[in-house]
Amino acid sequence: MIGIFDSGLGGLTALREAVRLLPGRDIVYFGDTGRIPYGTRSPETIVRYARQDMRFLCGEGVDVVLAACGTVSSTALDTLRQEFDLPIIGVVEGAAQTAVQRTKNRKIGLLATGATVSSGAFAREIGALDPQVELVSVACPLLVSLVENGHIADDDPMVELALADYLAPVREARVDTIILGCTHFPILAGAIARVMPGVTLINSGAEAAKLLAAQVPPIGEGETGRVRYFVSDSAPGFARLASIFLGAEIEAEVNRIEIERF
Numbered sequence: 274m275i276g277i278f279d280s281g282l283g284g285l286t287a288l289r290e291a292v293r294l295l296p297g298r299d300i301v302y303f304g305d306t307g308r309i310p311y312g313t314r315s316p317e318t319i320v321r322y323a324r325q326d327m328r329f330l331c332g333e334g335v336d337v338v339l340a341a342c343g344t345v346s347s348t349a350l351d352t353l354r355q356e357f358d359l360p361i362i363g364v365v366e367g368a369a370q371t372a373v374q375r376t377k378n379r380k381i382g383l384l385a386t387g388a389t390v391s392s393g394a395f396a397r398e399i400g401a402l403d404p405q406v407e408l409v410s411v412a413c414p415l416l417v418s419l420v421e422n423g424h425i426a427d428d429d430p431m432v433e434l435a436l437a438d439y440l441a442p443v444r445e446a447r448v449d450t451i452i453l454g455c456t457h458f459p460i461l462a463g464a465i466a467r468v469m470p471g472v473t474l475i476n477s478g479a480e481a482a483k484l485l486a487a488q489v490p491p492i493g494e495g496e497t498g499r500v501r502y503f504v505s506d507s508a509p510g511f512a513r514l515a516s517i518f519l520g521a522e523i524e525a526e527v528n529r530i531e532i533e534r535f
């Protein structure tokens with residue numbers, strides 16, 4: 274059974290790809306909607322939250338975890354890997370690799386949370402793959418709130434306003450590739466593409482799901498492809514937005530848990 278977690282809806286970008294690539298696998302999704310955002314918090318708090326998220330998923334019986342959160346992947350992954358005895362895949366590695374493969378002018382933009390940008394995780398990963406690449410990183414915290422509040426249409430005026438500001442440095446640097454390093458941002462890919470036509474957008478959640486699919490067998494023993502959803506706050510809002518994003522009604526019920534207990 275696969276565990277996927279994020280601070281909220283963003284990890285669904287990884288879930289969607291995981292379901293497509295691994296249709297027979299059972300998946301448990303946890304969105305920490307009661308404590309979002311993670312990206313504005315200290316590394317200590319992010320590690321504490323991520324540890325609790327992992328404990329919950331382990332209690333559900335998962336045997337592999339996709340940390341579908343750029344913030345957790347760039348800040349807490351090493352600690353989680355030391356503390357938990359199961360494979361944990363983050364979203365930095367796959368996105369960095371694909372971006373380096375796809376860029377032609379070696380100018381890559383990174384849109385992510387403040388914590389992810391400050392961690393330097395993408396810069397390190399990309400620098401190790403190709404030291405000649407210029408990385409222009411922009412922290413875009415407002416985009417997380419916009420997505421969580423349902424501003425996900427390609428022509429949403431509030432998203433357009435935020436993007437005009439956030440995308441200015443990557444436009445100026447003439448990047449040809451942008452890593453959507455926060456898993457919430459691929460939900461806004463249409464809006465971003467309108468401002469940056471012709472630029473390659475890398476979906477960090479989907480890239481991580483590809484790494485996951487390369488590592489686990491497509492069908493688990495006794496698994497039937499069931500997806501279960503858990504959140505730490507108001508479940509109906511999550512189900513409605515998740516259904517819009519996944520392009521299909523969520524069939525399973527969304528359960529609310531007390532994450533601080535873990």
Ligand code: DGL
Binds near residue numbers: 457
């Ligand atoms: N989806 C998240 C990320 O990738 C979380 C954003 C947040 O909670 O601030 O960073």
